[in-house]
Structures are given as structure tokens and as C-alpha cells.
Amino acid sequence: MDSTVSTSLWRMGGAQRPALDIAVPYADENRNHVLLSEWRRQGGESLPAPPLTLPRxxxxxxxxxxxxxxxxDIPVEDQYSDAVAGSTGGTHGHHGDQIHTHITLSGEWRFASRNQQxxxxxxTLCVRRNDEPWDFEVARGTRAFVLGxxxxxxxxxxxTFAVTAEQTSPAARLLxxxxxLWAEVSDGLGPAAATAARDATFQLFQGLVNDQVIDDADFTPALLRAAKEYIEDRLLDDPDLDARAIAEALHVSVRTLYRGFAQQATSxxxxxxxxxRLERARVELVSTRLTVSELAARWHFADGSxxxxxxxKHFGETPTASRRG
Structure with a gap:
């Protein structure tokens, strides 16, 4: 539990006082009440107190x-905590409408729900749905950044209620x-640049989650639908359409895209x-006077042959036979 990572992120709030800074003697008989009362006083409505229990x-x-x-609209917290247990999410009303990402620098968090631990x-980092009730334990000397x-x-x-990933993974490092960087320069950004930074953060987060849950039964169909819609929009206009361009547009890895098609598509x-492209070309073959060579060029085939x-190979007959029929 004393393991740490050497990578320092950033200190939020600069020289300002922390939003919450509480010390409670473990020997105090009323330690849990004192902790919650002081948390409510300092945190107020902006930093609501979850139910907490201190060891003796x-x-x-x-x-x-x-x-x-x-x-x-993205809150980020730099949290330090000694050993404590508590509950969050679900009916406990602590940011239940958010997806939380815990980026742990030292110590350890343990989360448990009725479905997952x-x-x-x-x-490591953990992305979890906070509308699910979670019990948690925090080890002594734990520091983490929490993104909501x-x-x-x-x-x-x-x-899927939670996914975990190594902070050294490419997708996690990007996020x-x-x-x-956004936290460091946020005060100097104009509205347009701040919005662009927000959108980039969402896209990088989505890429991280997509890489982790590609095997999920709900995610793969959604990925295939999005990929096919993207392909359909660019069949004619983009001669360089390839798997890498499709994956980048959907913010997933090429490997993830390949696996999605391998699991549920027929090709x-x-x-x-x-x-x-062949199916769209066949429609034009029988409804227009375009030649085979013109159709081949229009639908980005190397040449007529x-x-x-x-x-x-696809239709079992030549273009000439289709047109004659």
C-alpha cells in the first residue's frame, strides 16, 4: 500500500487553501460525527460529504x-486521504449523475458494488458509473486525482459498472x-479554446473506455453502427477511406475496430x-448510362478490370449481364 508512482500531475488551486482540509484524532469517541460535521461545514453543497466511517x-x-x-463543466479533485471507509453513488446522492475516473498516485482505493469489485x-486508474451504489475503502496515505x-x-x-487500466497505457497517458495541460493553461484560454479542450477531453476519455470494453455486449453493436454510418457517408467522397481513418474518426484503436467487425460482422x-461500393455501383449500373470504366473510377476501384x-465475385455475374438483365 505504500507504493507510489513517480509521475507528478499538477497541483490544483495554486496557492489557495484546499477546499477541504480536516484532521480528526482516531481516538475521539465522536470521530465519525466530527468528521462529517466538519466536512459539511467546509465543503458545503459544492463538495457534499459521503457517509464515512473511521477506524479506531x-x-x-x-x-x-x-x-x-x-x-x-468538468470537475477535477486532487484528493489525499488516510484510512477510511464509506459509500458513494446511487441513493447516497454524491455526484450520482457522473462517470468518475480515479487516477491513483499512491496508496489504494477499493470499490465494491453488488455487481463488481x-x-x-x-x-492504475478506474472509470466507474457513480449512479451505482458503491462501498469503498481507502488505504492510509492515498492520493488520487478524480475526474467527473x-x-x-x-x-x-x-x-458495465467499472473498468480499470494501467496509467502507462497509451490511451490513459493521452487522457x-x-x-x-488543460488545468495548467485554463485561466488563459478564451471561450472557443476552452470548449475545444473540453471536447478533446471527452474524446480521449471515450477512446480510453472503448479500448477497455470492446468485448462488452452493448458496446460492439454501437461501434459497428457508428462505423457503418461513417463508411456510408464517405463511400464516394473519400478515395483514401481505410481502417485507420475510420478508427480515428470514432476515437478507437484500429485493433478495436478490427475486433468489433470480427465479432459481429460478416466481413x-x-x-x-x-x-x-459494389452495391452502390450496381444501382447506378442499371439506372444510368455510365460505362464500366466510369463506374470503376467513380467508386474508387483501380481500373475497369x-x-x-x-x-x-460478389454478385455472381458480370456488370454487362446485370445491365442487360
Missing amino acids: HSEGAYRVRIRTQKLL SRVGAG LPASAVRFPSN VAQLR SVMGYVRER HFVKAYK
Whole structure:
């Protein structure tokens, strides 16, 4: 539990006092009441107190310190806590309308719900739905950054309650770097730049989640629908349409896109692109006077012979036979 990560993120709030800074002796008989009362006094409505229970020790004091920063509609908290247990989310009313991401720098969080358990030690992060009731335990000397995103603005699989990832993964590193940079320069950003930073944060977060939950039964159909809609819009206009461009547009990895098609589609990504181009070309073959060579160029085939070969393989007859029929 004493493990730490060397990467320092940022200190929020600058030289300002923390939004919450409480010390309660463990030996105090009324320690839980004192903690909650002081939390409510300091945090108010902007930082509501979850139900908390302190362990009983004969010496020492429990310490909690929270610094906050608001990046447009995205709250970020720098949290330090000694050993404590509590509940959050669901009917406890503590940011139940948010998706929370815990980026742990030292110590450990443990979350448990009726459906899932997650341990979030130093160097890992956890994304969880906060509308689900969670019990949690915090190890002594735990520091984490907590990002809250509005649940209505992100796509999170309905039957997945939490996902974890290593902070060293590429998607996690991108998200953390974006948050750190945005926090550092936020005071100097104009409205347009701040909105662009917000949108980029949502996209990087979605990419992180998508990479982690590709096997989810709810996510894969949604990914395929989005991919097919994107492909359909660009069949004719984009001669360079390929798997990488599609994946980048959907904010997922190429591997994730390939796996999605492999699980639920009847063809590969580019196989689907070619099939749709052939089907659209067949409609024009029988409804226009475009030549085979013109159709081949229009639908981005290398030449007429490649088009004829692909057409016959897909439909079982030549373009000439289709037009004659």
C-alpha cells in the first residue's frame, strides 16, 4: 500500500487553501460525527460529504485534504486521504449523475458494488458509473486525482459498472496529459479554446473506455453502427477511406475496430467498404448510362478490370449481364 508512482500531475488551486482540509484524532469517541460535521461545514453543497466511517486507533489522526478545479463543466479533485471507509453513488446522492475516473498516485482505493469489485492501486486508474451504489475503502496515505464527467455526455456500456487500466497505457497517458495541460493553461484560454479542450477531453476519455470494453455486449453493436454510418457517408467522397481513418474518426484503436467487425460482422472493415461500393455501383449500373470504366473510377476501384472481377465475385455475374438483365 505504500507504493507510489513517480509521475507528478499538477497541483490544483495554486496557492489557495484546499477546499477541504480536516484532521480528526482516531481516538475521539465522536470521530465519525466530527468528521462529517466538519466536512459539511467546509465543503458545503459544492463538495457534499459521503457517509464515512473511521477506524479506531489509540494514536494519530485521520487527515483528508481535497483541492478542486472546474474545467468548464468538468470537475477535477486532487484528493489525499488516510484510512477510511464509506459509500458513494446511487441513493447516497454524491455526484450520482457522473462517470468518475480515479487516477491513483499512491496508496489504494477499493470499490465494491453488488455487481463488481475493483482495486485501484498506484499507477492504475478506474472509470466507474457513480449512479451505482458503491462501498469503498481507502488505504492510509492515498492520493488520487478524480475526474467527473456528466454521464449524459459519454457513452458507457449499460451493463458495465467499472473498468480499470494501467496509467502507462497509451490511451490513459493521452487522457492524463490532456487534463494536466488543460488545468495548467485554463485561466488563459478564451471561450472557443476552452470548449475545444473540453471536447478533446471527452474524446480521449471515450477512446480510453472503448479500448477497455470492446468485448462488452452493448458496446460492439454501437461501434459497428457508428462505423457503418461513417463508411456510408464517405463511400464516394473519400478515395483514401481505410481502417485507420475510420478508427480515428470514432476515437478507437484500429485493433478495436478490427475486433468489433470480427465479432459481429460478416466481413472485415475494408471488405465491408468494398461490398457497399459494389452495391452502390450496381444501382447506378442499371439506372444510368455510365460505362464500366466510369463506374470503376467513380467508386474508387483501380481500373475497369479490377471492378469487373470484384463485381462478378460478389454478385455472381458480370456488370454487362446485370445491365442487360
